[in-house]
Amino acid sequence: MYIFAGAAILAGSAVWQTPADAEQWAYAMQTGHGNHSIQVDVDSIMQRPGYVGARLLFEYYWNAANLPASGTAPRSALVDGAFDCKGKRFQVLNRTEYALAEAQGTAGATSHAELAPDRWKAAGADPETFAIIDWVCGVAERKLAEPQAGSIP
16 A cells, blocks of 8 residues: 555656646545545636636546455546635536546546536535645635635636
């Protein structure tokens, strides 16, 4: 497990090109339980109507102790997320899983959702949600010229 965490830290600091044509991937975090890391395409962070949008890359490090119950385990996933920086909330808009690291290989399960009031996940929901909201909104505050998105009911 320590080998995977070390590899994630080293790999996460690299700039990667994916099928999403990302320009600048930045390592954002390794989860506390160690089974995945999250990177953010800094160039994708932009003001949208009512929220800040950002593309995330989840890299999964499965082992026998933490395989998903479904039996199928993606190696990576691209996620388009909506961030309500003032309300400290997040929701997934699009997610595509991939068989290989760096959103490479065969695309698997895909989900699409519209921005919806009942789908916001508060920062206090768990440490990972808090950390990614804090990271993206912190970069957005420095990067974007216009004020951050207000809360959408």
